[in-house]
Amino acid sequence: MKIQIRYFASVREALGVSQESVSLPAQATTVGAVRAFLIERGGVWSTALGSQRALRMAYNQIMAGPDTPVGEAGEVAFFPPVTGG
Amino acid sequence: MTVRVQTQDFDFSGEIARLRLGNPAIGAVVSFLGAVRDVNDGAAVSEMELEHYPGMTEKALEDIVSEARRRWDVIDVLVIHRVGPLKPLDQIVLVAVASAHRGEAFLACEFIIDYLKMEAPFWKKEQTAEGARWVDARVTDDQALNKWKLSAKEQT
Numbered sequence: 001m002k003i004q005i006r007y008f009a010s011v012r013e014a015l016g017v018s019q020e021s022v023s024l025p026a027q028a029t030t031v032g033a034v035r036a037f038l039i040e041r042g043g044v045w046s047t048a049l050g051s052q053r054a055l056r057m058a059y060n061q062i063m064a065g066p067d068t069p070v071g072e073a074g075e076v077a078f079f080p081p082v083t084g085g
Numbered sequence: 086m087t088v089r090v091q092t093q094d095f096d097f098s099g100e101i102a103r104l105r106l107g108n109p110a111i112g113a114v115v116s117f118l119g120a121v122r123d124v125n126d127g128a129a130v131s132e133m134e135l136e137h138y139p140g141m142t143e144k145a146l147e148d149i150v151s152e153a154r155r156r157w158d159v160i161d162v163l164v165i166h167r168v169g170p171l172k173p174l175d176q177i178v179l180v181a182v183a184s185a186h187r188g189e190a191f192l193a194c195e196f197i198i199d200y201l202k203m204e205a206p207f208w209k210k211e212q213t214a215e216g217a218r219w220v221d222a223r224v225t226d227d228q229a230l231n232k233w234k235l236s237a238k239e240q241t
Contacts, residue, residue, distance in 0.1 A: 081222030084207025
């Protein structure tokens, strides 16, 4: 399954990437599994997306939890808690 | 209902006048204007940059306004949020709610800005004398949301 992943704010800066297209392994079917798959890359990926960091996730531009399912051509996003207003 | 995300400044009184234009059913307008301060968490701020998630931002703001309209009987709502580079004194955000009477407008306006701060994907990066830093989310913003969840429970 191929999806689009986007990164924002401090997460984007830490990773040095704002978006990428990723082919997921068969078992990665949720937003939480996508996060785990990216953490496996190690280095900055495990520190920027690791569980010790306050991280928010979205699927198809709606706030999502780890159990939110992902589908073909979906868009997953990772970012820190928001600070607008 | 109007939701706008833009880099350019806005004219506060012109926006309020447009919201009321030709509608004699409106008896009250409550507005919240957010501005850039020159000090945050003990450091002088010379400039900031507001990043957002195009597409999701507009959707999130529209959902928040829809929820406010579901809870309170308001006539019209305007939300403008700026992005890009901003300096102290600049206007960042405007929430304006028009209704027949003040009570609903006060509540809806506070609800919208509280939810915007927790759920709309905007991020502030400040320039200080020690360099640039991302602003941390505030615990008090979380507490502001709990207030609305409690009052929703009381109503059911």
